[in-house]
Amino acid sequence: MASGSPVGSAPASSRGPGPAAHRPGRSAAMALLEVDRAFPRSARGVLKIARTVVALTVLICFVASGAHEACTALAGMETVITVLFLLLYLLKLDVRMRCLFWPLADIFNSVIAALFLLVVGLFAIIVKTNKGTLAGGVLGLILLVLCIANVVLLWKKISLDKARGRSAPANKNYMSVEE
Known part of the structure; x- marks a missing residue:
């Protein structure tokens, strides 16, 4: 007890760091996975979210009906990519990873997905091997409409952000041509 530690407790070095030492590391990890609670309501x-649900439903229809492997692969790929973009925006990783302009990447993904979904959806509707393939084709065309709506919404966001950022010079020391 002559070591100066409180009665009945072991020295701090034998117990390891206290709970206060873990808080900075834990808050840094939690800040990395900060959830944007407003995004699901926007x-x-x-x-x-609607795109993810419809893509998953198309995948289930194609898998359950035993549709052509290309249809199933496209539906699975669209589901996975849409979930990844949803997580990217939901966890605010697009703000942290500035190596790519994510809304533009999302636009490219949506345009390419819409083209593939048009082909696969029409193929599944024309072939009509069974009702599951037909349902998957119809839902695929609905997913195509959602992809186009996503492109329009993202294009408006990009256009508005660009206009806001370049409307007027923020620096008062800015020299105009007239001077």
């Missing part, structure tokens, strides 16, 4: 969030 128009982009609702559209992304």
Whole structure:
């Protein structure tokens, strides 16, 4: 007890760091996975969630009906990519990873997905091997409409952000041509 530690407790070095030492590391990890609670309630969030649900339903229809492997692969790929973009925006990783302009990448993904979904959806409707393939084709065309709506919404967001950022010079020391 002559070591100066409180009665009945072991020295701090034998117990390891206390709970206060873990808080900075834990808060840094939690800050990395900060959830954007407003995104699911926004128009982009609702559209992304709807796209995920419809893509998963198309995948289930194609798998259950035993549709062609290309149809199933496209539906599975669209489901996975849409879930990844949903997580990217939901966890605010697009703000942290600045190596790519994510809304533009999402636009490219949506345009390419819409083209593939048009082909696969029409193929599944024309072939009509069974009702599951037909349902998957119809839902695939609905997913195509959601992809186009996503492109329009993201294009408006990009256009508005660009206009806001370049409307007037923020620096008062800015020299105009007239001077």
